[in-house]
Amino acid sequence: MTEPRHIPIQVPVLARVEGEGTLELRVHDGVIEDLRLRIFEPPRMFEKLLEGREYSEVPDMVARICGICPVAYQMSAVHAIESILGVEPGPWVRNMRRVFYCGEWIQSHSLHIHMLAAPDLLGYSSVVEMARKFSEEVRRGLRLQALGNDIIRLLGARSVHPVGARVGGFHHAPKPKQVNLLLEKLHAALPDAEDLLRWTASLELPSDDQDFICVALRHAREYPMNEGRLVSSHGLDIPADQFETRFAEQQVPHSTALHCLLDGSPYLVGPLARLNLNFDHLPDSIRTLVDNLGIGFPSRNMHHSVVARAIEIVFAIREAIRLLEAYREPQLAYVNTMPRAGTGVGCTEAPRGILWHRYELGAEGLVIRARIVPPTSQNQSRMEDDLRQSLQSFGLNQHEDALRHFGERVIRNYDPCISCATHFLDLRISRQGS
């Protein structure tokens, strides 16, 4: 570069992320002077809306935080509340909650891969444009997305804001006949999912190894969904109810979403972090499939997130098959609950990573306080770190459009769900952060 350049780049609306955000980048003399991922999602103040509501209302309320991952919000909430009420819903509910979650992972990951990420990787502005050349790939993706929705509907009646989950279990148990119909679809979809996995691995993905901390749940035997300890690639290993001793959220001026840090450092949650920390808990058949792709996990290349999502789709289909093949219709799909005062925590693996909830209930069962830490606010700082590093190595002397496209692609790779990132700071917590 022969002359100093000052490039203020503003991407007014980030396309193909759920919700809206802006990336502001200021480059001076070939060096990034300022980089801000702005999230201007209107604050909806959910944690405040929850105060004064009865615990039984919470699953239907928190679903509304995110239309893409309502199951995750319902699952973290019911686990937190059941821990307060001292309720153990038993193996049928446990298994069906896992099936429910499989549906959401399949739906959300398929949507991200085909509608949000693949157009980037193949140079199209939308899935509709991409469908003209990649008709079969897009249709395969739409089929998988529909399959995920079918699983959610089995237990939740509809796929967006499903109505089946309740504290203590489910409102309704599916009939064996419905389960068998779904099982047929799941078996039929496995070849689609495996083709998808091979296809994502064959895409030309940039090799850009970075140093980052991965955080996910870890269960003694299973690939994590609803249960597990919080672990990191750098030695963290704590129960979920100790989250607040190590993780702190901060409010930053340029965003309505909070930034969450682990011992003061940015970290990654989501499919790649989950896979990196739990690869050994995948079934042998899937491990073999992945070993043949030529990608080694754990991976430090963020661009492998798309492959990680495809792996989790294959896993979720197999897991749903495994659980539904043993299906028995129960007498009652839930256990009864009684109000009790206390505080409880729930942490589950949303499609985009760990989703942590804490509720305080009064003796009458009304919510006194709620705190929700969604995956996107946890990935905020990691996204900014990644952007600083990868834009610098991409070359800041590139044309503005190229820089913009590259920046967008880096962000989309995290599948940021900006509606989820909408919440506000609890005053007590913010003192810890500052």
Added chain:
Amino acid sequence: MADKPKVAVHKFASCDGCQLAFLNLGEDLLTLAQMVDIVHFAEAGPVNPEAAVDIAFIEGSISMPEDLERIRRIRANTRFLVTIGACATAGGLQALRNFANADEWVASIYARPEYIQSLSTSTPIAQHVKADLEIWGCPVNGRQVLAAVRSLLSGVSPWLEKDKVCMECKRQHNVCVMVAKDIPCMGPVTRSGCGAICPSFGRDCYACYGPAENPNTVALTQRLEGLGLVPEAVARRFHFITAAAPAFAEAGLRGGNMPHD
């Protein structure tokens, strides 16, 4: 390409769930994209918020100062404006703040309230600009949005469901959860369109499709109290997903003291 009708999907304060009515269409999404030109739909790719269009779908409620100007520009640029979902049509769950002192919420809760530009209310789109069609539901579904596109572009008056959920339950031969199991159900005052999925699952309707035509909220309040609900619990039933819809707003205020007073 040039003579295809143009469609935009805009987002305000929402969970993005109603946009999924389009993104979950599967094969029909590709068909829709052949029939119309989707010029603005940030979540799906195209970004052109200022384009002149035939139909603008609006998800989300008005909750920030800049929303007011943005919705006026969208109105000026479109032939038809269609609100989709509880947020755009009734202010959404976040309109619960309309019944509280929202300024106090922000001041007492945000560590740095000066960074937050938020209106003290969350309001429906039609309170600010004319809406040609309001589709209820939290969330709306693909059948509803496709029907809206079809009828508006064919010059047919769109048909809206206004029946009570009870009617849908009867059509489906559901056993009434309120009569048979004493479960406090909102079906008698709630608009159909969801397929009565909650009573079909043996649970109470929680009114996510908003008020039906001529809802008798007084009679339902009495029935809910008869089932043992205290006034505050009755109020919470009305002040939920579509709290700011006038019939429910009023019934909730009448029914008891709101928890945030």
